[in-house]
Amino acid sequence: MNTERIEWLSKDFTDAKGSTFPVCVARIVGDSPGPTLGLISGQHGMEHTGVHVLRELIEQIDPAVLCGTLLVCPAANPQALLLDYEIYPEREDLSKLDEYFYSRQRHAYCVFALGRSDTKTMYNMNRLWPGKPEHGVAGQITEWIWATLVEPAEVVIDLHCCGNDRPHLLVSWEGHQKVVPLARYFGFRWIKTADHPSEYHKGKLHYQVNQTDRRCFTVEFSRQHGVNYDDIVEGHRGLRNVMRALGMLPGDPSILRPVWWQGAKSTQLAAEAQGHIRFYVGWYEPVAAGQLICEIFDVPTSGKLQEVRAPFAGVVGGLDFRPIACPGETLCWVNDAMRVDVQNPTPPSDDWSAKH
Numbered sequence: 109m110n111t112e113r114i115e116w117l118s119k120d121f122t123d124a125k126g127s128t129f130p131v132c133v134a135r136i137v138g139d140s141p142g143p144t145l146g147l148i149s150g151q152h153g154m155e156h157t158g159v160h161v162l163r164e165l166i167e168q169i170d171p172a173v174l175c176g177t178l179l180v181c182p183a184a185n186p187q188a189l190l191l192d193y194e195i196y197p198e199r200e201d202l203s204k205l206d207e208y209f210y211s212r213q214r215h216a217y218c219v220f221a222l223g224r225s226d227t228k229t230m231y232n233m234n235r236l237w238p239g240k241p242e243h244g245v246a247g248q249i250t251e252w253i254w255a256t257l258v259e260p261a262e263v264v265i266d267l268h269c270c271g272n273d274r275p276h277l278l279v280s281w282e283g284h285q286k287v288v289p290l291a292r293y294f295g296f297r298w299i300k301t302a303d304h305p306s307e308y309h310k311g312k313l314h315y316q317v318n319q320t321d322r323r324c325f326t327v328e329f330s331r332q333h334g335v336n337y338d339d340i341v342e343g344h345r346g347l348r349n350v351m352r353a354l355g356m357l358p359g360d361p362s363i364l365r366p367v368w369w370q371g372a373k374s375t376q377l378a379a380e381a382q383g384h385i386r387f388y389v390g391w392y393e394p395v396a397a398g399q400l401i402c403e404i405f406d407v408p409t410s411g412k413l414q415e416v417r418a419p420f421a422g423v424v425g426g427l428d429f430r431p432i433a434c435p436g437e438t439l440c441w442v443n444d445a446m447r448v449d450v451q452n453p454t455p456p457s458d459d460w461s462a463k464h
């Protein structure tokens with residue numbers, strides 16, 4: 109695009125180690141009026157796919173066909189992205205990260221012994237909305253982005269990455285009525301609804317945005333500490349489809365595959381033997397009652413040790429990441445998810461609930 113059409117809003121931040129760096133938001137105004145969409149990625153430093161998607165979107169979007177305004181922050185947490193680490197622990201000894209990179213498959217492990225889900229240090233940017241400057245530079249950034257990107261927007265999409273084999277969406281329970289009908293247009297197979305029981309989790313961007321009259325959902329691409337290039341393509345497709353649903357781009361939105369909204373009923377299926385796992389169903393794929401999901405094979409003899417079948421008709425909500433089954437540990441789980449890609453989705457039964 110014509111780069112003269114991009115206005116860059118930026119602010120310098122200085123962290124506890126004395127480094128000064130900018131956080132930048134691109135403002136692109138379309139030739140026609142329409143809503144304002146805020147897009148943000150890179151809150152968590154090991155989640156890079158969305159950064160590429162948003163950087164490329166800024167390059168590619170044509171203001172001549174855009175109705176409305178885009179506010180795009182591709183790298184909300186630059187210092188954490190440079191570390192390839194979830195948070196930027198600005199007051200800690202960063203040399204400890206060498207230890208972390210030997211153990212980074214342990215997602216909940218923290219070399220600073222801060223825990224992950226209940227830390228009082230509040231380094232985690234996506235626990236500091238709508239802005240908590242008293243907690244350090246991450247909280248100062250959220251305060252600025254809230255004023256610069258969220259407050260002018262009607263809709264905000266927050267791009268993250270998790271470790272699942274396929275990408276999914278997160279919609280906070282609070283505000284799901286207004287968000288799910290829009291989020292499904294992103295076209296990912298799975299919409300998960302998270303509760304926010306603690307003050308810590310209420311600091312998430314989608315929770316705070318949905319407390320206002322705005323709408324926000326979270327995209328979770330499928331790889332941390334790396335880039336999934338298929339996800340970049342899917343991310344572009346999803347963003348443009350949501351923009352069509354909002355009337356920001358010409359054409360009708362379309363949903364290319366079934367989209368399932370995770371229900372409250374899940375059954376975990378555990379391994380009874382040790383051996384190689386062979387899955388026959390992928391993440392977020394529907395299964396019939398009794399359908400074979402996986403088998404476990406004895407490593408030395410290749411003999412079959414266990415068959416695992418779906419206990420009811422539902423959707424596979426997750427599979428074990430590991431190649432070797434351990435007795436007693438969960439192999440996969442089946443969930444009573446609801447299709448929401450169809451028009452006017454209705455719950456499949458009276459007791460269906462997405463509240464977990």
Ligand SMILES: [Zn+2]
Binds near residue numbers: 151152155268269
């Ligand atoms: Zn994240």
